[in-house]
Amino acid sequence: MSSTPRPPIAEKLLDNQSNAVLLLDRELGLLTMNPSAENLLSTSLSKARKSGMGELFAENPRLAASMSASLETGHPCTLRELTLDVPGHRRVTVDCTITPLQDPVLGYTVLVEMMDVDRHLRIAREEQLLSLHQTTRHLIRGLAHEVKNPLGGLRGAAQLLDRELTDDGLREYTRIILHETDRLRALVDRMLGPNTLPRRQRINIHEPLEYVRQLVSVEFPGGHVRIEADYDPSIPEILADPDQLIQALLNIVRNAVQALRDTPDARIVLRTRIQRQFTLGNVRHKLVARIDIIDNGPGIPPAIQEHVFFPMVSGRPDGTGLGLSIAQTLIAQHGGLIEFTSQPGRTVFTLLLPVESDDEPNQSHLGD
Ligand SMILES: Nc1ncnc2c1ncn2[C@@H]1O[C@H](COP(=O)(O)OP(=O)(O)OP(=O)(O)O)[C@@H](O)[C@H]1O
Ligand SMILES: [Mg+2]
Numbered sequence: 463m464s465s466t467p468r469p470p471i472a473e474k475l476l477d478n479q480s481n482a483v484l485l486l487d488r489e490l491g492l493l494t495m496n497p498s499a500e501n502l503l504s505t506s507l508s509k510a511r512k513s514g515m516g517e518l519f520a521e522n523p524r525l526a527a528s529m530s531a532s533l534e535t536g537h538p539c540t541l542r543e544l545t546l547d548v549p550g551h552r553r554v555t556v557d558c559t560i561t562p563l564q565d566p567v568l569g570y571t572v573l574v575e576m577m578d579v580d581r582h583l584r585i586a587r588e589e590q591l592l593s594l595h596q597t598t599r600h601l602i603r604g605l606a607h608e609v610k611n612p613l614g615g616l617r618g619a620a621q622l623l624d625r626e627l628t629d630d631g632l633r634e635y636t637r638i639i640l641h642e643t644d645r646l647r648a649l650v651d652r653m654l655g656p657n658t659l660p661r662r663q664r665i666n667i668h669e670p671l672e673y674v675r676q677l678v679s680v681e682f683p684g685g686h687v688r689i690e691a692d693y694d695p696s697i698p699e700i701l702a703d704p705d706q707l708i709q710a711l712l713n714i715v716r717n718a719v720q721a722l723r724d725t726p727d728a729r730i731v732l733r734t735r736i737q738r739q740f741t742l743g744n745v746r747h748k749l750v751a752r753i754d755i756i757d758n759g760p761g762i763p764p765a766i767q768e769h770v771f772f773p774m775v776s777g778r779p780d781g782t783g784l785g786l787s788i789a790q791t792l793i794a795q796h797g798g799l800i801e802f803t804s805q806p807g808r809t810v811f812t813l814l815l816p817v818e819s820d821d822e823p824n825q826s827h828l829g830d
Contacts, residue, residue, distance in 0.1 A: 480739050480746070481577045482556075488533055488570040490515060490526065497738040502578055504550045521547040525558065529572050532560045543579060555579040585741050588799055591771070592743050595790055598772055599655070606650045613650075617643045652784050653773050655791040660703035662796075667751055667815070668693050670704050671732050674711045682719050689715075692733040697751050700817050702796055710792040710800070713785035714755050714811045720778065721759035721809070731756040742799050742814055749817035750798075754810050762804040771800070 476483060482499035486492055492510050500506050503518065519526035525544065532539050538561040546554050556576040563571045617640060624636040668691075675689050715730065722728035733754040740750040762770060763777045771790045776783030790800050798815040 478739070478748075480581075480741075481575050484574040484576075486515070486529065486572045486574065487568065488572075490519065490529055490572070493568065493571065499576070501738045501740075502554065502556070502576060503548050504552065517549070518546075528558075529560055529574065532562045533570060533572055536562050538562065546576075581741070585744075588801065589743055591801070592794065592799065595771060595794060598787075599791065602653050602773060606654050609650050610647065613643050613647055617647075649782070652782070652788075655784075655788045656706065656709075656795070660706050660792075660795050662701045662703055664699040665702055665704050665707075666699050667697060667702075667707070667734060667753060668695070670707045670711055671734070671753065673708055674715055675732060677712065678715050678719060681716075687719050687722050687728040687730060689730045689732065692731055694734050694736060697734055697736050698749065698817050700751050700815055702815065706792045706795070710789040710813065711753070711755070713789040714800070714813075717785060718755060718757040718759065718809070718811075721761075722757055725759050727758070729758050736817075737814070740814070742797065742816060745797070745816075747816045751815045751817050753813040753815070755813075756808065756810045758807055759809060761806045761809050762802070767804060770802070 476496040479496055479498055482496065482502040484492065484495040484499050492507075492515050495503075495507055495510065500510075503510070522544075524541070525546070528539055528541055538559065541558040541560070544556050544558050546556055548554060556578055558577075559575045561573040561575075563573055565571055620636045620639040620643065624633055624640070627633045627636065671691070671693070675691065679689060715732075718730050722730070731754070733756060735752045735754070737750040737752050738748065740747050742750065766775055766777050769775045770786050772783075773787040774783040775787075786800070793800050793813055793815065796815055798813060800811060800813050802809065802811045804810070
């Protein structure tokens, strides 16, 4: 059965709703759904119409039963904090309202609205992450300034002393001072992170991803780690600095390879997807490109999980703990965000980058 065409204004309202909206017939066949529903259920309207909603209802019998009951009694109902198992082995928590409707053309239908509760928790968490990141950067900038000035003085004095000394044994000491001041200066510069603004151009995100895939395969030869690509070729081009994107991706993929050192059948998957109506920080975007870097290694040690994006936090004896902090700064400069989930056997780093469109502004400030 096909749905009646919607007037353009209703279409626009539905398409821009952050809540998922579905309309089903009395046999619980899908009539239509909005982009937020496609996003939440990880499917497209055409796919869901073809394959039906059977799988979703089989996984979530409470939802199907509540819809049938609502249709039968004619009463709406609300299911709070309903855990939904959605395709792709994802679990989301939603507040769900079911409203039976009677339509002269469509007959009995049922309107389902779902508000992604996880999403609201995620938005709060991400806002906190971004603000913490900004505070840390501020702190480092102040500290770097205080450290670099006396370092310059130290270096100059050591150089003068070096020129005056004739005893090679004593000059060994001035060399140590010079070497160590240079090392400290380099460390402070790395902690400061990128000091250039992104030079943005329209790029296909799969180009830097493929570059990183090849580079890492060369860096770590031997085929111990399989790096697979699972790309969505329909993702539109984004405005980004390709070099900065490569740097951020490299830092994350290198971490994954290092973590997989002792993992048998080690595997990294680079996955890309599009997210619709997605909020980053406090800005809502129509389209967001999502890059997942998934590995089957031991996971991030729980003791440092809370702090991995802070500089100097490392779980490796030879790590400086700067890779993730730099990657987060680079992606934040693009209006994006990096987040992760990690448990033994599955760590996922997710880069979220807004897709700006030429003809209409992509973002709106969060009102929900
Ligand atoms: N995919 C991953 N699996 C397991 N642990 C990880 C993963 N990614 C990061 N980590 C942990 O997070 C820590 C911080 O990573 P980060 O890249 O910031 O620093 P680093 O790798 O220690 O040093 P650097 O990148 O500066 O050389 C790592 O030391 C590691 O313990
Ligand atoms: Mg690293």
